[in-house]
Amino acid sequence: MRPMLEIDLPYILVDGRRFRGDVRRIEDLRPVLMDNLSEEGDAYYMFRDVRPVHETLRYDITVMPARILGREFIKTMGHYHDGPYPEIYGILRGEAIFILQKRAGRDEVLDDLVLIRAKEGEIVRIPPYYGHVTVNPSKSMLVLENIICRKCRSDYEPYIRMRGSAIYVTVDGIVRNNRYLYVPKLREEKPDKGEIFSLDLKDLLKLCPYQ
Numbered sequence: 629m630r631p632m633l634e635i636d637l638p639y640i641l642v643d644g645r646r647f648r649g650d651v652r653r654i655e656d657l658r659p660v661l662m663d664n665l666s667e668e669g670d671a672y673y674m675f676r677d678v679r680p681v682h683e684t685l686r687y688d689i690t691v692m693p694a695r696i697l698g699r700e701f702i703k704t705m706g707h708y709h710d711g712p713y714p715e716i717y718g719i720l721r722g723e724a725i726f727i728l729q730k731r732a733g734r735d736e737v738l739d740d741l742v743l744i745r746a747k748e749g750e751i752v753r754i755p756p757y758y759g760h761v762t763v764n765p766s767k768s769m770l771v772l773e774n775i776i777c778r779k780c781r782s783d784y785e786p787y788i789r790m791r792g793s794a795i796y797v798t799v800d801g802i803v804r805n806n807r808y809l810y811v812p813k814l815r816e817e818k819p820d821k822g823e824i825f826s827l828d829l830k831d832l833l834k835l836c837p838y839q
């Protein structure tokens with residue numbers, strides 16, 4: 629069942645419990661943005677461990693108000709995981725574009741690039757070894773839920789070094805990031821229907837391989 633959620637930034641109430649989020653600022657996003665920007669302010673809010681799932685898994689909520697940064701729609705920093713950890717996202721409110729990419733040995737050479745458009749009531753799975761960025765391409769607030777293995781750490785360095793993912797989602801459409809040396813043809817995939825709390829625990833436990 630989806631959580632009862634009230635948003636009063638920088639706080640949220642999840643099933644009646646109040647949490648204060650960690651804030652990702654526009655200044656933090658600067659190194660991964662297409663355009664050079666002098667703007668400042670809050671970009672998005674990350675609320676971690678806000679509902680129990682299982683001792684090995686963490687459930688987070690991310691709230692990203694709509695905003696345009698230069699020509700780009702607001703997005704997450706982007707990261708790879710430090711091991712073979714998949715991740716599952718659900719869209720609680722709004723619309724999202726997920727950009728997934730898989731490296732072929734070096735940060736600047738990819739062997740897969742995938743775009744997934746998802747809206748409220750849909751699920752997106754991040755496979756092991758895929759880096760991922762989530763964009764809010766709309767005029768409304770995006771609210772995401774995600775479940776991830778507690779052991780998993782995020783590696784932001786490749787996204788900072790490459791100045792974001794291989795493509796940017798802008799008001800003029802998709803723009804290629806020319807810092808990448810080789811990028812395969814962009815594939816578009818569909819999300820699944822559903823909410824992550826309706827998934828089987830057996831399915832969710834696959835998020836923590838080898839335990």
Ligand SMILES: O=P(O)(O)OC[C@H]1O[C@H](O)[C@H](O)[C@@H](O)[C@@H]1O
Pocket residue numbers: 652673674675676688689690704705706707715774776782
């Ligand atoms: O870590 P970022 O690229 O900024 O993305 C933001 C989100 O990423 C992960 O999925 C975390 O589990 C979330 O807690 C976080 O809010």
